[in-house]
Amino acid sequence: MNPSLLDHSMHHFPSSTYPEDRAEHPPSFLHDNRYNPSTPPTSSHSSGGSLISTLLQKTIESKQTLQESTAAYYHPDAHISFSALTSPSLVDHHSSTSSKSSSTTMEPLSPASQASTGASPTRVSPNGAGLNQDWTLELGDRRQAKRARVENIIRGMAVSPPSPSVHCTDEGETTPTSDLQSETMENKQENKRKQRVPQHQDLLRTGGASGKSTDEGHNLKKQLQTMQRLLGQLQARFIQVYEYQTESEEDVSDGTFSTGVMEDDHQSTWNKGYPETEVFMDPYSEFNNGGPLDRGHLGWKNYKLTDYIHSNPDKEDKLLADILKYELSRAVNSSEGLTTHHLKKAKLMFFYTRYPSSNVLTTFFSDVQLTRCIMSQLIKWFSNFREFYYIQMEKFARQARVDGVNSVRDVAVRRDSELFRALNMHYNKANDFQVPDRFLEVAEITLQEFYISISLARDSDPSWKKAIYKVISKLDSDVPAEFKAPLTT
DNA sequence: CCTTAGCCTG
């Protein structure tokens, strides 16, 4: 080892073996040592389940209806496979998790928040029940046949998942119904960390029938909710189609009704493959906001849809399949999980904290359902952030030595440093965030620590980084309160 | 027993 180097380093940087010493005689650039928030026990989040009973209730109704009309086509227990096959993995999930290019400019973290997207949306129309009755009675054989075909579509989708990238089909935080009939047993105290972190994908294997663990129960319930929504969509569609059929002199005069316009990517997806002039309304919005789906709510857009179906009967199945795909996709992509915006936010938070405690994550990501799965994902994110961070540090530290830097005093990190450029590119790609000076300081300390350790040949020890980690973990800052503002997009 | 950090891999 290099004695002179050792001298230098020992002068300014106490051995990492005694990281606490750093506080005693801190380098000039070490302003303060924030206390290190010790990791608290994982907080188990639980949200009310008032919605569940409604969901289950309606699901049961829907199923009954379904069974009645499909009895001639399927076994009585067809509904089991119906739900069992509906693994979330069949969802046409955003294949854009990796498409970082799409996500670009980040709003400079507007402190002012408009509407929180956090609250789990209650998508069920309270009028759903009444909705079921009429059309069920009115449906003729053809309707039954079509419904049967739809089931086939669903089956097909289940068998060949369009894009099985659903990761966190997390627990519903509510009723672990092992049976549909056992409805609302308000035991929200289930969250006794009994469930393993869902690695999922094994929903198909569980058969969906005999879920033993509460975990499976939750997953099933989640599926149930999704399917319930899908049923609602299908019902809405059928009403449109068949009512138009039955009463040919539909009053399409009420063309003013138009729910939310579908957004960007959804729009294109939705219209893909169909006449350009066709503008389909979001069935989701319609179902939820439109109250009872009476004729008055069937605007001209729907008329065009039914018209299209009639003129292209052979494509109806495809259309319905697309509807289902769209619904599943949007259901999964809805505010239920972490979004790319959350990721950006997390990265920016990394400029302040490399080792965020659980409650920091809880408070700064309060707009998402902090299930264990989500929490694990967040933790994993920061773990990945750290990994990249330290890899860069080691790389540049070694490079510094190669470059002939022979004193730790010459090891610095400034905004024009290559190292900073790399880090900024990673955590602040849009470069629209002012990286705090403190991060520069921490980065410099980290780089120096690596430089010292490598210079002292400590890297021969397999766990030589541990000491560095310990030092750096004490340098976390408080995350500005602005980050608490829920994401608005 | 469950969670998490870290490492490695794709």
Place this chain on the structure above:
DNA sequence: CAGGCTAAGG
């Protein structure tokens, strides 16, 4: 970045 896996800690 997510998954899988291991070791470590409550």
